[in-house]
Amino acid sequence: MTNDYTHTMTNIVFEVDGLPFEREREREREREIEFISWLAHEFAAIAMKTQSSIHYLCKSSSFLFSILLLIISPISTAASSHGLKNDLFPEILRDEAVARLYELGKISDADGYLERTFLSPASIRAMNLIRKWMEDAGLTTWVDGLGNVHGRVEPPNANKKALLIGSHMDTVVDAGMFDGALGIISAISALKVLNVTGRLRHLKHPVEVIAFSDEEGVRFQSTFLGSAAIAGVLPVSTLQVPDKSGLTVQNVLKENSIDTTEENLSLLKYEPESVLGYVEVHIEQGPVLESVGLPLAVVKGIAGQTRLKVTVRGSQGHAGTVPMSMRQDPLVAAAELIVSLETLCKNPQDFISNDGPDGNCNAMSVKSLSGSLVCTVGEISTWPSASNVIPGQVVFTVDIRTIDDVGREAIIYELSNQMHSLCDRRSVSCLMERKHDANAVSCDGGLNSQLKTAAYAALKRMTGEDIGDVPVLMSGAGHDAMAMSHLTKIGMLFVRCRGGISHSPEEHVLEDDVWAAGLAIQAFLETNL
Numbered sequence: 001m002t003n004d005y006t007h008t009m010t011n012i013v014f015e016v017d018g019l020p021f022e023r024e025r026e027r028e029r030e031r032e033i034e035f036i037s038w039l040a041h042e043f044a045a046i047a048m049k050t051q052s053s054i055h056y057l058c059k060s061s062s063f064l065f066s067i068l069l070l071i072i073s074p075i076s077t078a079a080s081s082h083g084l085k086n087d088l089f090p091e092i093l094r095d096e097a098v099a100r101l102y103e104l105g106k107i108s109d110a111d112g113y114l115e116r117t118f119l120s121p122a123s124i125r126a127m128n129l130i131r132k133w134m135e136d137a138g139l140t141t142w143v144d145g146l147g148n149v150h151g152r153v154e155p156p157n158a159n160k161k162a163l164l165i166g167s168h169m170d171t172v173v174d175a176g177m178f179d180g181a182l183g184i185i186s187a188i189s190a191l192k193v194l195n196v197t198g199r200l201r202h203l204k205h206p207v208e209v210i211a212f213s214d215e216e217g218v219r220f221q222s223t224f225l226g227s228a229a230i231a232g233v234l235p236v237s238t239l240q241v242p243d244k245s246g247l248t249v250q251n252v253l254k255e256n257s258i259d260t261t262e263e264n265l266s267l268l269k270y271e272p273e274s275v276l277g278y279v280e281v282h283i284e285q286g287p288v289l290e291s292v293g294l295p296l297a298v299v300k301g302i303a304g305q306t307r308l309k310v311t312v313r314g315s316q317g318h319a320g321t322v323p324m325s326m327r328q329d330p331l332v333a334a335a336e337l338i339v340s341l342e343t344l345c346k347n348p349q350d351f352i353s354n355d356g357p358d359g360n361c362n363a364m365s366v367k368s369l370s371g372s373l374v375c376t377v378g379e380i381s382t383w384p385s386a387s388n389v390i391p392g393q394v395v396f397t398v399d400i401r402t403i404d405d406v407g408r409e410a411i412i413y414e415l416s417n418q419m420h421s422l423c424d425r426r427s428v429s430c431l432m433e434r435k436h437d438a439n440a441v442s443c444d445g446g447l448n449s450q451l452k453t454a455a456y457a458a459l460k461r462m463t464g465e466d467i468g469d470v471p472v473l474m475s476g477a478g479h480d481a482m483a484m485s486h487l488t489k490i491g492m493l494f495v496r497c498r499g500g501i502s503h504s505p506e507e508h509v510l511e512d513d514v515w516a517a518g519l520a521i522q523a524f525l526e527t528n529l
């Protein structure tokens, strides 16, 4: 029985269920035993191999050797009775993967919180580390013209169509360490397991892990820079988009010895016939998996999104001498507009008619809007930003998401109408610019059923029992998979995260869920053997 949770789009924070965290403490105890047992096995192996030289070196070695075995054997018996599941590779898919998540999570441009934006100094350090991990897994690596890090295995006699697996290495500001990173690290770890077990070269298709350079769009506000370039849908004009310091995308690439131009940008595009499909592992960034007590889900589709930049200009003046009735205050106008945006997005049905003029919506769109529309003002800045000056200008961002693209356009149309009438009434000028648009996308049913089967298999191997379900969820968060859907079919695997919290240092994934994600990707890759 498959439960369909696609109606769920909101991030209600659920009380954290203590049970999984109890299991984490149990795992801590198990890991101690595993470590002692590993140590014991290592001692035993060394002792066996060097028994003769031990014998020679310290005459009474048999006495010493038997003391050693007396110490080792009960520990190793206890450990093996603990059912050490060596064929589940916890050392690689859990312990090393978790250690790498923490290591990468410390690479930041900021002191005290995690921030890693497009080709920043921290991003360069992260790129080098990810490349090292890819090579440790037996992959051939390179960095492309948009700063994406690639790791590829080209098995002999393999089919030409490659399976792409990826996620992003950039972060938001004050980010969690799992958003993006988990998808990169679990893919590398799964390939490392195939490598250490000698199966990497027997894959039927080439497999390429891609760590994308910019999914969050924090530095340039346009997102999916890396994945859109590979999918061949990055407008060349993006190279000239400036960041807050005035540096363009092209300048930043050039600063890092990457010479990407309008002329050679198209060389980054992959040909559809060279790609089998794209798969992404990502934290859910929502509360559903935790609320149903399951670690993994597949993704049915990803909500569409638009990012706007709104500039409101008024009459800058002295806070002490301009009468209230004579002010043209852009900050108060912006505040009223932001509250109107919230009212519109909480009750779209009150504003969007089924048969309106341009931007009209059918009843389906209005219904889907009410269930999935979310709007956010995440950034606001004023000029000159002094306490005794009536601002001259205010700039703020608007992030609008819904599963219905027609509905999203209708909301933008309504917001624009409201903005212009409000600004006329307040005698301020308003400008709305579109910085980013991505239509809603559906994941491929075939890829998703393979991911679902792999997730079942992984969880059954981990727990030894049939788990209840691998749910099907909609994603309110955007992903590089949206851009990659222009190139090939896409599939996504979601991993439970504590409280559904993301874009926050409180973001957390259980170690066993990291392990489950790696095992699921390994099982998925093994269908390609």
Ligand SMILES: NC(=O)NC(NC(N)=O)C(=O)[O-]
Residues within 6 Å of the ligand: 179, 215, 216, 217, 223, 224, 285, 305, 476, 477, 478, 479
């Ligand atoms: N997985 C994400 O956090 N993606 C974020 N980035 C984009 N581009 O959607 C977002 O804001 O949802």
Ligand SMILES: [Mn+2]
Residues within 6 Å of the ligand: 172, 179, 216, 503
């Ligand atoms: Mn994110």
Ligand SMILES: [Mn+2]
Residues within 6 Å of the ligand: 168, 179, 180, 215, 282, 478, 479
């Ligand atoms: Mn993400």
